[in-house]
Amino acid sequence: VCFILGGLDCSISFVSHVLGKVCVHGRHKEILSVLVPLLMDLTKSDCIWQRICWRLIECVPDRWMEAVVLGFVQRTPGADVLSRLLGNLVVKNKKAQFVVTQKLLLLQYCHTTAVLQSLLGYLSLDSLRRPLLLKALQELMDTWGSSSAAKHSPPEQQLYISKAILICLSHLKEPEVESCRQELLTSMMEGMKCHLDSSLPQIRRLGMIVAESISSKINIDGPVLKFQYEEDDESRELKSLLVQTPPFTVVPSLLDNENKKANATLPLVLESNKSSRTAASVMPVEESDAELDSDDDLIPYDMSGDKELKTKAPVYIRDCIEVLTGSENVDKWEATVKALESLVRKNPAAAREVSVELAKILLHLEEKTCIEGFVELRQRAQVAVLTTDPIPVAKYLTSQFYSLNYSLRQRMDILDVLVLAAQELSYPKFHGKTKHSGAPKPCIQLLPGSDSSKDWRRVVDERIKSKTRRFATGQPQVELASSPNEFSSVAGHFFFPLIQHFDRPLATFDLLGEDHFVLGRLVHTLAILMYLAVNTVVVPAMGKALLEFVWVLRFHTDSFVRQGLLSCISSMLLSVPTERLLEDMTEELLETQSWLGDVVEKDPDGDCRRLALQNLLLMENLKNKLKTVPS
Amino acid sequence: MALPPPDPQFVLRGTSAAVHALHFSCGGQEPGVPVLFSGSENGFIHVWNLKTHRVDTALDGHGRKSVYCLETMGGKNRLLSQGRDQRICLWDLAEGRTSVTDSVFTENVGFCRCSLLKVAQGRWLMAMAAKAPEEVQVLELPSKTSVCTLKPELGAKLGMPMCLKLWQLSCGSQPSLLAGYEDGSVVLWNLSMKKALSQLACHQEPVMSLDFDSEKAKGISGSSEKVLSIWSLNEQQNLQVYKTHELVNAGISDIAIRPDKKILATAGWDHRIRIFGWKKLKPLAVLDYHTATVHCVSFSDHKNPSERLLAAGSRDHRISIWSIYTQT
Numbered sequence: 001v002c003f004i005l006g007g008l009d010c011s012i013s014f015v016s017h018v019l020g021k022v023c024v025h026g027r028h029k030e031i032l033s034v035l036v037p038l039l040m041d042l043t044k045s046d047c048i049w050q051r052i053c054w055r056l057i058e059c060v061p062d063r064w065m066e067a068v069v070l071g072f073v074q075r076t077p078g079a080d081v082l083s084r085l086l087g088n089l090v091v092k093n094k095k096a097q098f099v100v101t102q103k104l105l106l107l108q109y110c111h112t113t114a115v116l117q118s119l120l121g122y123l124s125l126d127s128l129r130r131p132l133l134l135k136a137l138q139e140l141m142d143t144w145g146s147s148s149a150a151k152h153s154p155p156e157q158q159l160y161i162s163k164a165i166l167i168c169l170s171h172l173k174e175p176e177v178e179s180c181r182q183e184l185l186t187s188m189m190e191g192m193k194c195h196l197d198s199s200l201p202q203i204r205r206l207g208m209i210v211a212e213s214i215s216s217k218i219n220i221d222g223p224v225l226k227f228q229y230e231e232d233d234e235s236r237e238l239k240s241l242l243v244q245t246p247p248f249t250v251v252p253s254l255l256d257n258e259n260k261k262a263n264a265t266l267p268l269v270l271e272s273n274k275s276s277r278t279a280a281s282v283m284p285v286e287e288s289d290a291e292l293d294s295d296d297d298l299i300p301y302d303m304s305g306d307k308e309l310k311t312k313a314p315v316y317i318r319d320c321i322e323v324l325t326g327s328e329n330v331d332k333w334e335a336t337v338k339a340l341e342s343l344v345r346k347n348p349a350a351a352r353e354v355s356v357e358l359a360k361i362l363l364h365l366e367e368k369t370c371i372e373g374f375v376e377l378r379q380r381a382q383v384a385v386l387t388t389d390p391i392p393v394a395k396y397l398t399s400q401f402y403s404l405n406y407s408l409r410q411r412m413d414i415l416d417v418l419v420l421a422a423q424e425l426s427y428p429k430f431h432g433k434t435k436h437s438g439a440p441k442p443c444i445q446l447l448p449g450s451d452s453s454k455d456w457r458r459v460v461d462e463r464i465k466s467k468t469r470r471f472a473t474g475q476p477q478v479e480l481a482s483s484p485n486e487f488s489s490v491a492g493h494f495f496f497p498l499i500q501h502f503d504r505p506l507a508t509f510d511l512l513g514e515d516h517f518v519l520g521r522l523v524h525t526l527a528i529l530m531y532l533a534v535n536t537v538v539v540p541a542m543g544k545a546l547l548e549f550v551w552v553l554r555f556h557t558d559s560f561v562r563q564g565l566l567s568c569i570s571s572m573l574l575s576v577p578t579e580r581l582l583e584d585m586t587e588e589l590l591e592t593q594s595w596l597g598d599v600v601e602k603d604p605d606g607d608c609r610r611l612a613l614q615n616l617l618l619m620e621n622l623k624n625k626l627k628t629v630p631s
Numbered sequence: 632m633a634l635p636p637p638d639p640q641f642v643l644r645g646t647s648a649a650v651h652a653l654h655f656s657c658g659g660q661e662p663g664v665p666v667l668f669s670g671s672e673n674g675f676i677h678v679w680n681l682k683t684h685r686v687d688t689a690l691d692g693h694g695r696k697s698v699y700c701l702e703t704m705g706g707k708n709r710l711l712s713q714g715r716d717q718r719i720c721l722w723d724l725a726e727g728r729t730s731v732t733d734s735v736f737t738e739n740v741g742f743c744r745c746s747l748l749k750v751a752q753g754r755w756l757m758a759m760a761a762k763a764p765e766e767v768q769v770l771e772l773p774s775k776t777s778v779c780t781l782k783p784e785l786g787a788k789l790g791m792p793m794c795l796k797l798w799q800l801s802c803g804s805q806p807s808l809l810a811g812y813e814d815g816s817v818v819l820w821n822l823s824m825k826k827a828l829s830q831l832a833c834h835q836e837p838v839m840s841l842d843f844d845s846e847k848a849k850g851i852s853g854s855s856e857k858v859l860s861i862w863s864l865n866e867q868q869n870l871q872v873y874k875t876h877e878l879v880n881a882g883i884s885d886i887a888i889r890p891d892k893k894i895l896a897t898a899g900w901d902h903r904i905r906i907f908g909w910k911k912l913k914p915l916a917v918l919d920y921h922t923a924t925v926h927c928v929s930f931s932d933h934k935n936p937s938e939r940l941l942a943a944g945s946r947d948h949r950i951s952i953w954s955i956y957t958q959t
Contacts, residue, residue: 298893298894298908298913298915298956299633299634299915300633300913300914300915300916301633301634301635301636301637301915301916301917302633302634302635302636303633303636303914303916303917305917305919306879306903306917306919307879308879308880309880309901309902
């Protein structure tokens with residue numbers, strides 16, 4: 001495209017029209033891949049070309065403006081180039097302004113970080129456009145801070161908005177921060193609250209990172225917020241967005257000051273260490289020569305008995321109970337806590353006599369002194385007690401789950417202990433020396449945290465694969481020694497009491513109300529218990545009860561709960577024998593199928609959609625399996 | 632083939648409370664009975680006759696509050712005791728009397744044992760923890776006049792003084808004070824100039840006890856951790872760490888160097904008394920008799936070397952007397 005210069009008034013509106021039409025038809029990639037590099041070169045130093053370029057885009061009719069602007073924003077490699085090409089388009093053209101400040105930031109979230117960087121950088125580069133940057137930041141903060149957005153919008157959109165906020169922050173100058181400090185503070189507090197309320201760890205972490213960044217920006221002198229969370233690629237990427245290379249940002253200099261201070265204190269410490277060490281090394285050299293030892297006349301006695309003092313742990317379980325409930329002797333208490341699990345496992349008969357009492361003590365046991373791994377020790381002891389005497393202890397624990405005056409942490413501990421014990425009971429134990437080579441069931445890695453949902457997906461995936469191929473491969477060569485599934489007789493005792501009272505709110509505990517995080521954990525626990533009860537007699541009854549439970553809760557607003565419900569369906573489909581499924585629960589299954597279809601299409605959470613899809617696949621597989629089996 | 636450690640020569644029972652302080656008085660000019668003073672947690676000071684192994688007298692002067700420091704001022708007839716009732720009492724025990732002749736109200740509720748040094752005939756200096764948090768006060772006895780108050784500089788954050796030792800190089804020279812503090816450092820104070828000459832951070836935990844050998848200018852300190860720290864004083868009056876020794880179990884409550892400077896004893900929280908050679912801190916023996924933490928150790932001042940004894944007082948109400956390494 002070559003224009004004749006030299007004082008001619010060219011009309012380029014025709015070109016604009018063509019450009020617009022092409023872009024709106026979806027061909028912006030082809031035309032802009034040629035046009036944009038050309039324009040980049042031409043506008044590098046030539047003002048006239050710049051103005052021509054601006055005119056070109058301004059003349060695009062409004063109905064095609066969005067497509068053109070979107071194409072340009074996506075194609076240009078940087079904020080300064082975008083600024084050269086678009087000029088002050090966003091100030092002059094209402095439609096362009098809407099697209100840049102609203103649509104691209106708030107309504108769409110498919111764009112890359114680079115696009116966000118160039119877009120927001122473009123807004124910050126010119127003083128006429130900076131108010132738009134501030135306005136965009138304000139609207140982003142409003143969205144970030146609204147609790148309904150945090151609850152209902154997909155995690156990907158929340159990530160996008162967080163990134164946009166961080167980039168905006170990095171572009172802000174001191175006076176601007178001063179002017180909007182108060183609003184930033186208020187929206188930060190609100191946003192932090194609704195993010196930390198969420199059940200998904202990713203959302204919580206996003207909230208923490210953004211809040212930390214905002215607080216470091218607005219509180220330069222005072223104390224800043226500091227959260228503890230796991231670092232990974234995503235969080236590092238987000239944090240890197242805060243630091244911008246352009247020279248006028250405040251943040252890099254802040255970091256420099258902090259670094260300088262840290263470096264200054266280090267040399268002082270090093271120096272003092274060095275001086276004391278060199279002095280100390282001088283002394284022994286002198287002394288060792290002048291030693292005519294009259295000390296050698298003193299013959300040492302036998303000191304082999306001088307060992308570390310260790311308090312002995314009690315050897316009987318009843319003694320342990322005494323120490324844990326009453327004793328003032330802290331050393332003995334520590335030793336007891338460490339020894340309890342192995343004692344319980346070695347003396348099952350004695351443990352059975354006092355199982356409920358032990359369970360009660362362990363549930364209420366609090367850390368008296370600082371022992372390493374106290375939580376784990378207590379949990380392992382509880383699991384040991386539960387596996388030794390499942391029925392009464394399960395009865396006690398499930399009844400306590402729904403009782404008054406327990407903390408959320410204790411209720412979730414109960415759920416964790418039930419799951420771990422169920423896993424231990426159901427895992428095939430091999431007696432004798434045969435090594436178990438690849439058990440037919442995949443092992444579940446249970447982490448006592450809210451990560452169980454992620455591992456669940458892996459398990460379900462593997463299960464689907466293994467199920468669909470099972471009829472092709474033959475039996476493994478080695479006959480593994482089998483033993484009865486100890487979980488089968490007690491599965492019902494673990495499962496049904498947990499399901500019983502979920503809809504009865506107590507004064508301090510309301511599963512259907514505020515405590516939806518515990519509800520999510522409860523649902524996941526039920527899914528795992530269901531899965532572990534495969535091939536047991538009580539499984540069809542469990543399946544029916546579980547299906548009813550899921551049906552009641554299927555429209556719950558918390559996505560963590562919904563993920564749990566879908567895992568329940570998966571484990572039910574996997575555990576209950578297909579014939580029983582189709583005989584007893586045909587109508588419910590059909591209803592479930594239509595619900596799953598709905599979830600696949602309309603649920604805002606990506607994980608829920610994936611789980612629902614897997615469930616539908618599972619159901620298909622089961623149906624096909626039945627058809628292929630010759631009757 | 633090393634011999635098993637010796638048993639105690641005898642054990643004194645009858646204090647009916649934990650023993651916190653011990654002091655021998657056996658080398659006096661007056662021919663008489665060698666005596667051991669013991670201070671207990673129930674406030675009594677027992678005067679033990681070392682020939683009959685029985686209590687001769689029991690002194691009650693601290694209102695049933697624990698007595699944690701005992702010193703004699705020139706013979707067994709003048710006793711100084713320090714108790715948790717915030718008082719330091721001076722006793723006159725001659726001719727069977729048991730009266731408190733004088734007392735100093737310290738206003739200090741800590742556990743820091745006072746230190747006594749004879750500077751001239753009839754004149755002693757006593758260093759004790761003062762009322763203000765980090766201060767040490769030095770008094771002259773028996774006049775009870777204040778010689779100086781040693782205050783660490785602002786921001787030093789030493790914590791409470793935990794143990795004190797007054798010493799002078801030879802009779803007539805300037806007395807100095809070594810103080811161990813709560814933050815694990817030992818400070819050398821010059822009393823005439825009233826300022827700190829040197830400070831050494833030898834422990835991470837509070838210094839529980841220290842002792843000093845003025846001839847060799849070497850000292851040792853123990854703390855609630857597992858490390859014994861030996862430090863020395865050079866010509867510039869600077870403290871430097873000479874050596875450290877790691878113990879098997881943490882916690883030392885008392886350290887004493889024998890007057891002939893050959894061996895030293897430590898009293899441990901792990902119920903054991905440890906004997907080391909002083910020259911190179913060679914471990915010599917571990918005496919495992921007591922069943923609770925040993926609070927104090929003390930060497931006797933017998934003129935005859937073969938009669939020398941070591942006493943240890945423990946929380947199990949017993950005082951064990953040992954005769955160990957008496958041949959050298």
